[in-house]
Amino acid sequence: MTDETVVERAAAPAEDPDHGVRLEVGPFGPWQTNAYLVWDGRSTDALVLDPGMGAARALMERIAGNGLKLHLIANTHGHIDHIFDNAPLMRASGAPLAIHPDDAHRLDGRNNYGFEIEAVVASHELNEGEQLRIGDLVFDILHTPGHTEGSVCLFEERLGLLLSGDVLFAGSYGRTDLPGGNDEQMVASLTRLAREIPDAARVLPGHGPETTVARELPWMRRIAEAGRLLIPS
Numbered sequence: 306m307t308d309e310t311v312v313e314r315a316a317a318p319a320e321d322p323d324h325g326v327r328l329e330v331g332p333f334g335p336w337q338t339n340a341y342l343v344w345d346g347r348s349t350d351a352l353v354l355d356p357g358m359g360a361a362r363a364l365m366e367r368i369a370g371n372g373l374k375l376h377l378i379a380n381t382h383g384h385i386d387h388i389f390d391n392a393p394l395m396r397a398s399g400a401p402l403a404i405h406p407d408d409a410h411r412l413d414g415r416n417n418y419g420f421e422i423e424a425v426v427a428s429h430e431l432n433e434g435e436q437l438r439i440g441d442l443v444f445d446i447l448h449t450p451g452h453t454e455g456s457v458c459l460f461e462e463r464l465g466l467l468l469s470g471d472v473l474f475a476g477s478y479g480r481t482d483l484p485g486g487n488d489e490q491m492v493a494s495l496t497r498l499a500r501e502i503p504d505a506a507r508v509l510p511g512h513g514p515e516t517t518v519a520r521e522l523p524w525m526r527r528i529a530e531a532g533r534l535l536i537p538s
Contacts, residue, residue, distance in 0.1 A: 326442060326464050329367055330509070334358030336386035339511055341468065342367055348440030350376040353394065354459070354468055355511060357386050358420075361393040368398070375400040376439055379431060381470025381511060382456040383411025384483065385418060392423035403429035403437075405448060408455030408485070431457045444468070449498065451491025452479030458498070465506040467518070473498060473508055473525075475516035477537050488534050496529040 329342040338357035342364060344350065351373040353364055368375055375398035380388050383404060388411065391402055404412065404427045414424035431437070433448035437459060444459040452471045456479070459468040471479035472494055481488050504519040524537035 326461070326466065327371070328466075328509070331360070331363060332357075332512075333360040333363075334386055334389060337512060338386040339509070339513075340364060340390075341509065342371075342373075343439060343442065343468075344371070344373055345440035345442045349374050350440045352376060352437070352439045352442075353378045353400075355379075355381055355387040355470070356390040356394045358389040361390040361397060364390075364394060365397050374398075377429065377437070378402045379437070379459070380404040380408070380427075381458070381468065381472075382453040382485075383408035384453065384471070385411075385416045385420065385422060387470070387511060388412060388425075389420075389422055391425045395425060401429055402427040403431050405431045405455030405457050407450070408453055411453075411485075431459075433457075447497070447501075449494035450485075451481060451487055451494045452483070453485030454487075454490075455485075456494070460502060460506070465503060467498070467502055467506050467508045469498075469508050469510045471511040473521060474510045474512060475508070475514050476521070478528075478534070479511075481534070492528055492532060492534060495525050499525040499529055 325346050327344050327346050330339050333340055334357040340356050340360040341354040343352045378400050409427055412425050414422045431446045435446050437444040444461050447458045449456050449458050449472045481491050502518050506518045508516045528535050
């Protein structure tokens with residue numbers, strides 16, 4: 306995670322030009338999973354989302370370099386590529402971990418890839434309808450199953466930021482053929498995002514480049530109308 310991986314900053318309010326959300330992102334591990342470091346530009350509190358394989362050291366360097374304190378580590382879901390460095394990051398920072406309760410069982414270290422991954426326990430839950438506060442940032446927790454039972458998205462309404470995990474990507478949606486996947490739930494989650502999230506919102510996904518809801522809306526609406534998963538085009 307270097308200066309070259311800084312995501313473009315969201316516009317700061319006109320009355321406070323030095324204050325605006327700060328986001329840094331870096332892809333880690335063989336799955337190139339996006340790990341996000343998020344803070345409000347004023348408070349020292351920071352959020353890390355989805356620390357993949359090898360992310361802990363780089364994230365701690367960026368946290369120290371920006372004069373921050375890690376307030377919370379959150380997982381959008383429990384697949385190995387999004388949780389791999391939970392344990393070393395928790396040890397290095399002292400920060401607690403949060404995940405949706407339906408995916409908490411995936412933190413036990415077991416996996417089908419032959420990797421040794423340290424089991425951890427989340428002390429916080431990311432439940433539908435609740436809010437996650439990091440400094441002045443307020444993220445609504447949206448339970449959006451389909452990729453896994455406990456997949457969530459985090460939406461900052463004021464700034465129009467959707468941290469979408471592996472639910473919504475640039476040009477595609479998350480796989481449903483992995484453990485916890487479900488086609489009908491994915492259709493419902495995509496339909497919900499198309500209906501509830503403003504077109505102008507920036508989408509920061511678990512893999513690949515950022516996008517906007519407006520850019521993805523045509524194929525999302527086709528899936529919503531069909532009531533089944535279709536190949537985005």
